[in-house]
Amino acid sequence: MDETIKDAIKAIVGRENFTDSLIDRIAFAKDASEFKHQPDAAVWPLTKEHVAAILRLANGTGFPVIARGAGTSLAGLAVPERGGLVMDMGRMNKILEINIEDRLAVVQPGVVYADLDRKLSPQGFFFPPDPASGNVCTLGGNVATNAGGIKGAKYGTTKDYVLALEVVLADGGVLRTGSRCMKTSSGYDMTKLFVGSEGTLGVITEITLKINPKPPLLSTAMAMFDDLEDAGRAISQIMHSGILPCALEIVDQQTLKAINQNTSLNLPEVEAILVAETDGYTREETEYQIDKVVAIFQRNRASMVRRADNRQEAEALWTARKTAYGVMARINNNLFVEDLAVPMSKVPEMLRAISDLAKKYDLIIPTVGHAGDGNLHPVISFDGTQTDQVHRVGEASAELFEKVIQLGGTLTGEHGIGLAKARFMGMEHDPKSMEYMRGIKRLFDPNNILNPGKMALEAA
């Protein structure tokens, strides 16, 4: 990027909102995935006018623009693979409106998930899709990724809550999608087109979100299964029982072994642990639901079932699930937090396949996941300085996703495609589908300046 372009960007946003310092280029080279490439510069726009002026400049001169939230992507969505300009939306972080009467919130893209939650909570409301990175991730990033969370089975993911968007397009034009209404069937759903588009179609500058009343009470139960198939059957039966737990999480045997090897928790190394939580407005309501869940656990030969009588006991039941990431993050230098989803009934088969892959490629792959919606996170822990290991991880990943597709699953439940899974896109989407996706990309971004290299949108 030459100096005249840099000067032009500085003239748009001000010197204090532009950088090409080495330290910033290094910091913006990575997200939470294993990919890395430095941008030429970075910018912090403060208004949609800033965003528009920069995109006009980029479109005219042909440098890539990579919109970025908190950089917590686990699939390389925020990595500037071709250099160019990182557009850090973190300083556009105002909550513009919370409207309880219309049940919506209007926010700028840099608002942190937890900051919105802190504002909604006192009013008895919440924005349900809660990623594990909720304390840091931004809502713009959540929309661009179509992020999920542990409440997905009952409350859905980000796409189910985005009512309207303001998007700056590649040519600097501003597009408004959707409406402030709870429903609309007016024209093509342009809003959902941008949800999960990973910054490849435009830069989101304002988001209107549907918000939900938050049931204040929870009941929690945990069950251990000596046999994975029993756990799998229990999951399916719960999810068609008429009860919708607000969380139904699974922890596999590899995870329990890893936790035990690295902590003094001494958890039973059963084939699977399930943790379920039900929510509601009265104790009777949450207990009625959890009773049903517990009965299903027992009917499916759970070797142990525990219920929490209070929040402290509930926390104890969550120990295995909540300890998993910290343990995995400490046992080796690198980790891929993988993400896939399969039809619910296929969860046990998928877990078996993951365990077989770990053996075949001599890797440690513990898996946790949101069993209630078939969304699993195998965590591949490895030493990135050992080329042999890196190679085996690559091969195991490829085989993993072949199996996912074979079972009728999808490459990603909530992390997106980015760089990590671009090479697998053709496995899930047929050539016609890829052709239309690429067509949409060309329509919105003919010069391919917006987050180029992601989602396999270029390959013929």
Added chain:
Amino acid sequence: METKYQFAEKFRDQVLRCSSCGFCRAVCPVFGITKRPAFNARGKMLVLKEVMEGTVPLNDELIETLFQCTTCGACAKNCPSGVNVPEIIKSVRTDMVRVGSCHPAFVGMNKVLQTSPNIYGEEEPPDFERERNRKALYVFFVGCVGSYREEEATQETLALLDRLQVDYTLIDEACCSGILEDLGYAIQKNHVQTNLERIVATGCKNVITGCPYCFRTFNEKPEYAGLKEKGIDVVHISQFLTGFDFGVKTDKKVTYHDPCDLGRHAGIYEEPRKTIQKIAPNFAELPNNRANALCCGAGGGVRGGYPANSIAMARRRLEEVEAVGAEVLLTECNSCVHNLSNATLRAQKFKVYTTTQFLNRLLKEG
């Protein structure tokens, strides 16, 4: 592989272990006010990974991030991978000093401590109108900030010790000089020697420090092992006061700021609260308290090196004081008092005191 740097030899595994999850964004005070990812722990670890790989040398270009860390330790407390960032930062600063890339303010502070016994290069030590270096059961060690910047708070603390009839003496102090290791330099052996000799000469059983940082230096730095060997325990004033009853109370709404050095670094959370709750029934916790406390912005040399950001961090903490509607903000560190007072806006009506200062004022009134 590049391993010529000391930080890489000591902390290579930990730097590599940073998985770039970015969770430190939620708690890093420097990131909180700048929103600049190069400044949070992930940004710093990414820079150090490049240095270890040999793609980037340690040089002046890195000063702005490596020296802009208050070493508050909030990132380390919240790191899923258990990376001890403050220790890594201190270590890499020694490498930076060695290659001649150091923040000018830090160079200055080291220079001052080569000749002066205090970090400000002040020539006239305050005597607080008390006899010094006498035989006593306790030594009260004031510290530089309490001696030269927050004299009033120290006067009141000493008056409190008098009221409680504590048999203590002051000594002709030298700076504990622990701060030098945070800045990338070596602890000043002659200052250590001065302090050791003068403390031992009083025949005391305990040293009571007014400053959490001096408390840590005396207890943690091997150079001060001589104190333990002589059977002299070092306690912070907040620990010392837990055994007393004061017989006074305030109606005012009081809140408490956990200093990073006392809280996150030394694990002393409850002792100050015990004392405060005796005297202030109308006590409210700040939203971020104990291990989650926000840094006042003064630590790690940041007040000297990046004063505007240091004050901005203090303002962020004070917004929490306003949010709970407190009339009095207490803390246990003169440095925190100094920064938080300096950052207080005219519209903010609450007062900032050390707990001991506030206690003495209550006793005076009562």
